[in-house]
Structure formats: C-alpha cells, structure tokens
Amino acid sequence: MNAENTRRAEQLLGSFPNRSSALIPILHLVEDEFGFIPEGEVESVAAMLDVTKAYVESVLSFYTLFHRQPTGKYLVQVCRGLSCHLRGGDDLARFLYEELGLRRNGTTEDGLFTVEEVECLALCKDAPVIQVNLEYRPNVSRADLAKFLRQAREGVTADA
Ligand code: FES
Numbered sequence: 277m278n279a280e281n282t283r284r285a286e287q288l289l290g291s292f293p294n295r296s297s298a299l300i301p302i303l304h305l306v307e308d309e310f311g312f313i314p315e316g317e318v319e320s321v322a323a324m325l326d327v328t329k330a331y332v333e334s335v336l337s338f339y340t341l342f343h344r345q346p347t348g349k350y351l352v353q354v355c356r357g358l359s360c361h362l363r364g365g366d367d368l369a370r371f372l373y374e375e376l377g378l379r380r381n382g383t384t385e386d387g388l389f390t391v392e393e394v395e396c397l398a399l400c401k402d403a404p405v406i407q408v409n410l411e412y413r414p415n416v417s418r419a420d421l422a423k424f425l426r427q428a429r430e431g432v433t434a435d436a
Pocket residue numbers: 355356357358359360361396397398399400401403404405
C-alpha cells in the first residue's frame with residue numbers, strides 16, 4: 277500500500293476492538309489502490325492484522341468485490357439472481373460475451389472490459405440490473421449495452 281493508505285489502515289486498526297475486524301475495510305483500500313489484491317498485499321495485510329495468509333485468502337474468496345487479478349477499465353457485473361434471470365439477465369450476459377469475445381467471466385485482451393456474473397445486486401425491482409465500476413445500471417436492455425460498449429470503446433463516458 278502507498279503511504280496514505282498505510283496511514284488510513286493504521287487508523288482503521290485503531291478503531292476496532294480486534295485487529296482482524298479491520299480486514300475488510302483494509303482490503304477495500306488495497307483494491308481501490310491497485311484495482312485488485314496483489315499476492316504481496318495479502319501477506320502484508322495478514323501481517324498487519326496478525327492473522328494467517330490463509331485467513332485473508334478465505335475472506336477474499338468469499339466476496340466478489342475483491343479481485344485477485346487486474347480487472348478491465350470497465351468492470352461490468354451482471355446480476356444472475358432470480359429476478360434478473362426472469363427478466364433477461366442471462367441474455368444480457370450472453371450478449372456481452374458474444375460482443376466481447378469472452379467465455380464466462382473474463383477480461384478482454386485490450387484490458388477495456390471485465391465481465392463478471394454475480395449474485396443478487398439488491399435492486400430486484402429494477403431487474404435486469406448490471407453494475408459498471410460498482411455503479412448501478414437498472415432496467416438494462418441489449419440496446420443499452422450496445423450503446424455502453426460503443427461509448428466505452430470511443431472513450432466517451434458511458435451510460436448503459
Ligand atoms: S436478482 Fe438482480 S438485483 Fe436482485
């Protein structure tokens with residue numbers, strides 16, 4: 277972590293009764309800084325919290341907000357929960373894979389897009405839902421996605 281995030285991590289450590297309780301907020305600092313959780317940071321965070329590396333790994337494997345590999349500039353998360361499934365979420369994922377030449381869950385070779393299928397994004401009333409870089413995009417259609425991909429490729433701020 278850089279100096280600023282190390283300082284913030286130390287502050288977090290002091291604000292919890294148990295050091296290990298600061299694990300998730302500290303992992304968010306790492307994810308925000310690097311765009312993923314590098315191997316070396318797993319060891320550093322484990323040492324900082326006085327827990328095992330395996331413990332940190334177990335937390336990382338549980339939460340889809342943390343990534344072990346670099347993600348694309350646009351992280352597109354497609355909800356595969358029931359409401360979204362019933363309202364075309366699977367078709368949206370299929371469309372993205374076709375358009376981007378990806379198999380299930382992956383990053384394009386140009387590093388522009390990462391697609392992930394995730395569990396319920398908790399906005400079921402507006403299904404189908406995706407997130408782009410953790411921002412909700414409700415009631416998404418294939419046409420919305422096509423527009424988003426085009427604008428993203430053109431470097432224009434995209435709406436889906
Ligand atoms: S099922 Fe997609 S937001 Fe809940």
